[in-house]
Amino acid sequence: MSAWLISVEGTDFASRLAMILALMAAVFHASFAALQNGRDNPWISRAAIDxxxxLLAWPIALFLVxxxxAEHIWLFVGVFVIHNIYKAFQGMTYARGAYTVVYPVVxxxxxxxxxxxxGIVFQEVYSIWQWSGVLSLVCGIFGLAVYNWRKLQVGRETLFSALGLAVLSGIMVxxxxxxxxxxxxxxxxxxxxVFWFFAIDSITIPLFVFVWVRQGRLSLSAIRPLVARGLAGAVLAPLSFGCVMMATRLDSVGIAAALRETSVLFAAFIGVLFLKETVGPRRVCLMALIVAGAILINVG
Known part of the structure; x- marks a missing residue:
């Protein structure tokens, strides 16, 4: 598979494939995010997934890829540091704010x-259509956050600090x-x-949980009910991350990242189809903005 992907780099087909992969990453990411929907302690949920x-990533990293x-070791050190800072901000965000509000902000x-x-790092240049698509996408996503904030009945006392952490989490993304x-x-x-990333990235939070269990601050009984969720997350995370990373290798980083964030739209669909949430005309209009943004990005 890797040899085939490398062989198509730089072709028109690679650009089209990158867009498909980015949208697939959005679907997988929305499903992954639903596993951390705020009903349980976000640290414990993340620990179960990690x-x-x-258990999944280390055997694959050691024996299958x-x-x-040696000259690439520093990249994985950077990955370890950046992703752990992101997970710290993310955990604090979800602990303080309603998921339906802070997730779109992130x-x-x-x-x-x-x-x-x-654009600065890779000297990527975007057309006026792509910029219009990005702005439409962002307006739709933030619009959903505002809509959910207005409907929020509890947790308002910590919401502003959660929103600040959500923006910091977005910057870390x-x-x-x-x-x-x-x-x-x-x-x-x-x-x-992809697989060495997950092998290294999955170390930190389980170590903290192990220490908390040894100190009596956390009971294993709180983790056991989340085993199935952890296994599902262990499958969805590599699919989401792998798809978007392949997309960034094949084509524009900025556009792949923008299309991935249509995950907010797919998360809304998941809420309607599986969680039986209602969708009023305002949410439909905001979701249409997100769809329009994705279409404009592809047209561009």
Whole structure:
């Protein structure tokens, strides 16, 4: 698979494939985000996912994909630092604010930040249609956050601090997306980056949970009910991350990141189809803005 992906790099087909992969990443990410929908402690939910990821990623990294070269070790050190800062901000955000409000803020702020940063780092240039699509996408995403905020009945006392952390989380999404896009472009085999990333990234939170259990601050009984959720997350996370990273290797980093954030739209669909949430005319209009943004980006 890696050899085939490398063989199509730089072709028109690669650009089309990158857009498809970015949209697939959005679907997987929305499903992954639904696993952390705020009903449980976000730290414990993430720990359950990372434990399953640890058990899945290390055997694949050690035995099924090529090992990274010595000159690439610094990339994984950077990955470890940036992603752990992001997870710290994300956990604090979800602990303080309603998921339906803060999640769109994280994803919307990450779109703008990633497009700007990738334009600087990778000298990417976007057409007027693509900029229009990005702005339409961001307006729709932030509009959903405002809509959900107005409907919020509880948790308002910590909401403003949560929104500030959500913006910082979005900036960290832009930082890791740009850094990871650079990293995967340095690898002879892109799957090396994907699976070694997860092997390294899945270490931190399970270690903290182990310490908390030993100290008596956390009971294993709180984690056991989340085993199934952890296993599902361990499958969805590599699919989402792998798709968007392949997209950034094949084509524009900023556009791939923008299309990935249509995950907010797919999350709304999941809420309607599986959680039986209602969708009024305002939410329909905001979702239409997101769809319009994705179409404009593709037209551009």
């Amino acid at each position: 434990v399953a990821l640890f 090529p090992w990274p070269h 994803r919307g702020s990450s779109v703008l930040a990633t497009v700007i940063v990738s 832009a930082a890791y997306t740009t850094f990871d896009a650079y990293g995967i472009r340095q690898m002879p085999d892109p799957l090396t980056f």
